[in-house]
Amino acid sequence: MTAAKGFPAFPPQRAGARFATSWWGRAWLKALEDTSLDHTLLAKGRAYAKTGQLGPITVSEGRIAAMASDEYAAVVHISPLPDWDRFLEQVAAKAGHLAALLDGDMPYDLVELLPGVGDLEPDCDCPDWGHPCKHAAALCYQASWLLDRDPFLLMLMRAWTRTTCSPRSSGPPLPRARRSRRPTPTASRPCPASYPRNCRLPSRWRWSPRPASTPPPCGCWPPTPRCAPASC
Numbered sequence: 001m002t003a004a005k006g007f008p009a010f011p012p013q014r015a016g017a018r019f020a021t022s023w024w025g026r027a028w029l030k031a032l033e034d035t036s037l038d039h040t041l042l043a044k045g046r047a048y049a050k051t052g053q054l055g056p057i058t059v060s061e062g063r064i065a066a067m068a069s070d071e072y073a074a075v076v077h078i079s080p081l082p083d084w085d086r087f088l089e090q091v092a093a094k095a096g097h098l099a100a101l102l103d104g105d106m107p108y109d110l111v112e113l114l115p116g117v118g119d120l121e122p123d124c125d126c127p128d129w130g131h132p133c134k135h136a137a138a139l140c141y142q143a144s145w146l147l148d149r150d151p152f153l154l155m156l157m158r159a160w161t162r163t164t165c166s167p168r169s170s171g172p173p174l175p176r177a178r179r180s181r182r183p184t185p186t187a188s189r190p191c192p193a194s195y196p197r198n199c200r201l202p203s204r205w206r207w208s209p210r211p212a213s214t215p216p217p218c219g220c221w222p223p224t225p226r227c228a229p230a231s232c
Contacts, residue, residue: 003156004060010142012052019046020144024106024114024151031115032132032140041130045137054138057146062159066139072126074135076143079119080159087112106151113154 020026036042048054054074055067065075081087090110091097100107120140122132132140147153 004058005153005156007057007059007146009055009057009066010049010052010145013050017050019049019141020148022106022148022151023108024111024154025144025148027111027114028147029141029144031117031120032137034117035120035131036137037131041128041132041134042137044134045132046141048134048138049141054135054142057139057142059143059146059153059156061156064139064143064157066142068126068135068138070126072124072135074126074133074139075123076132076136076139077121077123078115078157078159079121081113084160101152101155104150106154113158115158 020029033039033042048068053069055069057064057066062080063075063077065073067073087110094107097107097110101110106113120132122136122140124133124135126133126135128134
């Protein structure tokens, strides 16, 4: 099942209200405006968005949609990211990239996640043949507010399902924002400092997330790891 997120309708905005304030939100609007064939309709779309004439917005895999107050259904299709494998390798290269997205920020070197000219395909059942019509334009303008708050929505818009953590095309799993720092087992590891320095545990000694219930034969107590039956 395709993942989807719903957002309540935006109320009418105060005079002078701005659209995107983040750099990625402005880049989203630039893709819209560079694709537009009629800037008069864009102006109508901005007015339509600011006066709250769109209903709740649904963001799903590769598309955003909303019903207008005049009962026309506006949809904008977003092209999927062409190479998820390369993008995920780029995300994995720096551990802070994913954490930044989850925290509401977007690193500049993930700019390819943003759509470009031709990546936004508006669709509406109104009689206006504009590309985009005022309803689809208003939808994109309001979507810039959503992206300001949560740039991770771009992952879903570019055909990535956050809930399943699997792209539409095959590729490596998205790295976790936080990794466990549990030490890696080694063939020989010293006992705690309170014991003789030449005290060594054999190779079958292993880490465990739970402490042992009884002292191990090596005498390490209280142990953070669980020691396998062995003696120093």
